[in-house]
Amino acid sequence: MNATIFAPATALGKAGVAVVRISGPQALQAVDQMTSVQNPIPRKAVLSEVHTLDGMPIDEALIIFFPMPNSFTGENVVEFQTHGGRAITAILLNELAKIDGFRPAERGEFTRRAVENGKMDLTAAEGLADLIDAETEQQRRQALRQMNGALAQIYERWHGDLKHVLAWMEAYIDFPEEEIPDNVSAEVRDKIIFLKEEIEKHLNDGRRGERLRDGLQIAIIGAPNAGKSSLMNRLAQRDVAIVSSTAGTTRDVIEVRLDINGYPVIVADTAGLRDTAEEIEAEGVRRAKARAEEADLVLWLTDANGLKDETETQGLDPEKIIPIMNKADQVSSQNDGNFWISAKTGQGVDALLKKIGKYVEDKLSMQEEPSLTRLRHRSALEECMEFLKSSLNAPEIELMTEDLRMAMRALGKITGQVQTEELLDVIFKDFCIGK
Ligand SMILES: Nc1nc2c(ncn2[C@@H]2O[C@H](COP(=O)(O)OP(=O)(O)OP(=O)(O)O)[C@@H](O)[C@H]2O)c(=O)[nH]1
Ligand SMILES: [Mg+2]
Structure with missing residues (x-):
């Protein structure tokens, strides 16, 4: 028999209400042994005192019973909605652990049971995790769509198509004396080719869904003293990086997460690019270059009143570079077609944010066809593609x-x-306790 598991379903700390959730065959034991409720009516909240196993009062709580199979996990589920205080939750959890067959839930174990009991598929479970993790509006929308089965629908359709083709082929193998009609085998090949093309299209989405889930990477790159850290602070609207007139101030890569029009963006401030014999700075420069390489978008900053900028864009894809002239406040003639800002006064920064916003929306916005959101999906689809290709070249049926x-x-x-087991272990280890 499965253990009965329990965990806080709400974040720990002071709050009006805290929910502790219990799931498993013996969940009702918690109601029997710790409350005055008898025969709880399914899905109906009832007010009760909650006490320790030996009768000491803990709190007043709402108790709700969700009988199997129509619960979140598909098992018997009980919720204790107590007041939200650390001491209350602590003693409640402590007492639950004493009941026979009860143990604390592992990460993602409630959702894992829901999957194992057929309440939701894996992509829906991942969508749920992403929904909870969503920090921006667009991430929330993508996660909700996935939780509601948009991805599962596509993959299950393809799975069904393959099953159909296979059933037909297996029938043929069972009756080899029957000639395989040419038009039918052509039909099978067409189906496989069509499926292959559909998957290819789905894979070639510019990693839209994955980037929306993880955040678009933007790197601020340029010569020392160009004003990169000043721009970073302005974008973040707080003092995250040290600014100084000493060239070579920034060494480490410094990151902030921003929400630009509902899209998640990770901006990285980096060390100024130059040849240097100083060991720590040289490491900073190496990291800056690596970051520029990985970034989806590079803000290439130049000090407008500097001498000619010696730094080169090192073979980066020009498509992903926005060249920017900084320190506009110190220069009078700005009608040269360059993009001008002043990180110091804020001049031009709104226009820059608009430009970045457009770029981000173009790369991340949700399309009508849902996008895959995890490397796990991509790898499995690529594996599927390999087998489809190989099937078309197979010498024998x-x-x-x-x-x-x-x-x-x-x-x-x-x-x-x-x-x-391994697959489920890997997926649910990223979930929180209580999910
Ligand atoms: N007048 C003016 N000064 C600026 C502007 N942006 C930055 N500065 C100044 O330029 C100097 C260098 O600024 P930082 O932001 O530290 O430059 P950085 O590119 O991060 O420099 P490193 O970290 O050394 O590579 C500081 O003295 C800033 O105050 C600007 O738009 N106008
Ligand atoms: Mg700096």
């Missing part, structure tokens, strides 16, 4: 069938139609 079976398996791993 048996080998072709085997390839298609493997392709179907790869798809099944995304939604959880194919489940292994």
